[in-house]
Amino acid sequence: MKQRVGVIGGGQLAWMMADAANALGIELVVQTPNPDDPAVAIATDTILAAVDDAMATAELAKHCNVITFENEFVNLEALFPLEQQGICFYPQLSSLAHLLDKYHQRRFLQGLGLPVPEFADVDLPVFLPDFAQLGYLEFPIVLKSRRLGYDGQGTFILKAPAELEGVMEQMANQPLMIERFVPFERELAIMAARSISGEIITYPLVETQQEQQVCRRVVVTQEFDSSITQQAEAIARTLLESLQVVGIFGIELFLTTDGQLLINEIAPRTHNSGHYTLDACVTSQFEQHLRAVCGLPLGKPQLLADTAVMVNLLGFEHSDSDYLSQRQQMADIPNAHVHWYGKTVSRPGRKLGHVTVLLNQTSPASARSQALDLASTIESIWYP
Template identity: 65%
Template sequence: MKRVGVIGGGQLAWMMGSAATKLGVELIVQTPSMNDPAVSIAQDTVLAKIDDAHATEVLAQKSDVITFENEFVNLEALSLLENQGICFRPKLDALKPLLDKYHQRCYLQELGLPVPQFFALEHQENLLSKIDDLGFPLVLKSRRHGYDGQGTFIIHDLATLQEKIELDKNTNTAFLIEEFIPFERELAVIAARYVDGEIVIYPVVETQQEQQVCRRVIAPADITPEQAIASEAIARTLLDGLQVVGVFGIELFLTTDGQVLVNEIAPRTHNSGHFSLDACETSQFEQHLRAVCGLSLGNPALKCAGAVMVNLLGYETSHSDYQSQRQQLAAIPQAYVYWYGKTESRPGRKLGHITVLLNNHNQNQAEAIAQTIESIWYPS
């Protein structure tokens, strides 16, 4: 039986549980709290922060291979373990260009992939001329540790930009500035790469964000075949360039003139792929375990006409389990409700998700189902 160590014990690791059982894989998680979702499905737990390399050494002793649910790790310390022969999948070299968003942008550019214009906010003497080139609004991003909209700000004027930079001086936050893309819609694609270089790609999806947090995913995206091909080509170029083993999530912009640009890369399973648990032949979580364990990759194709996934986000600070709303959601035809078992709700926190399978690929039907879900979940 293969033993897979997972750095991170959140819902992404928790959702590997059923796939691990199916494949005969044992999961051991490194996570800081016994209340974290994946503790309930793990065969063993190393209780420690995910950037604690000493704990990862303990994790390695219990595991055949180590993978990541969360990429905010201490790469320098983990490199010492990799040099001792500990197997990380993906390899640390595949993570190195991605963890700093400025380095990620530079790497994507080196690969010839289309990205928004950008620059690092390191020297303010050229700031005005660089901003003139981009114009307002523009996007200010923390270079590290941003996710679910954290550390990303839409800036509309110079005074606001200078105020924001000044406020964050004391935190030593490094920033990236990039052009604001007036996109038609946001897209995402999940792709997996095997040890021999084989790549499988899931259907391109549309993601709908509110306050820079994903609220809904519609699969497949209502885009042209050419736009789907361009999205898949981006995924292949990236995964081959990095020599990845495992699943990556790639967030994209579809511009108003029909071009596909790369927004951000997640070097792990991703929220935009949750629909695959119920709508695809092989879920992204099973696919990831297959890749890192050296098992043959599965079929990523849809087994239904389409699906809509809605994140169940916290809208208050409480300790409720929202049983009544969850029962109403479960009563929706062809609905699958996932509750992550988090002990505290707070605004914007991902508490669970629901996927509804569609009998036909209809954008209006998907939107209507999403609105029904949200009318049940969120107080009026």
């Protein structure tokens, strides 16, 4: 009998598990609210319900051996009784409890001795008049919603105290945290997985490029100094070992001008910065995650090309177009792999697909510039 994995969430991250699941002989059962969500098309069974509906998750558990997560929009308090009844969740709920609230995540990481920006809890009605007392924070500062923010939503980079008033109105009654703005040289990311037996693997360290706090490009080269790579791998191993977690994590990092790494955020799941692994690595992040949660040996994370670049295809208009012409043009680029998520509605900023291009025989000196040139070519096709 095939092993069945329940996935809470039916977006593109669950959808991209399909090929790996087929190859491993695993069936996916998805809990998601909308029948047109991407993963519904590839699931063996679907529970149509909100991702934070614990009663639906109890039903999901009847159809699978283990339950995992595509996103963090879950109600942990409602899920803990299910775990106590013997339902298996990977990553474990106790691990997620340290990470879903960004302020709690920061405190947990700090307690492990891992490097993070200076931060503080914030109660805006009290915080605004007392702002001057937080003398260790200078503008610009970063204000974040502690829960449910993604793709830049709920994150504000404020350049002056006067900007706080507008944010206070927009984020009224939401728990917030504040961070020192990090004048980083680059933003980096690393994917890491841990198995049930405790085996840990890390993927190559990559550069991520954001615009309006949304990931636009991921550049995969082998240019980083060994000291930087070793810092990233040590951070990943310390985190996964401390949590004793099972599954794959995405770790977003700031590289400072003096060559140090600071943790930006932790994603306890497959992650946009790891999409390149579908085409550029021996084992994709999606296969690796399924291997981990199903108790299988972890796969090899090695690159299949010298260099790779991944470009997100973001919506730029309200439309129901499938953008077939643009996708065909991008597919004609040598060694390009176009992934279209099958979403029926486009809106500005929505992730509709991504393109990964592999480059071989690139020199370390020119790899990044070649990758960025290709990213520009893709974006000139995609954006009007």
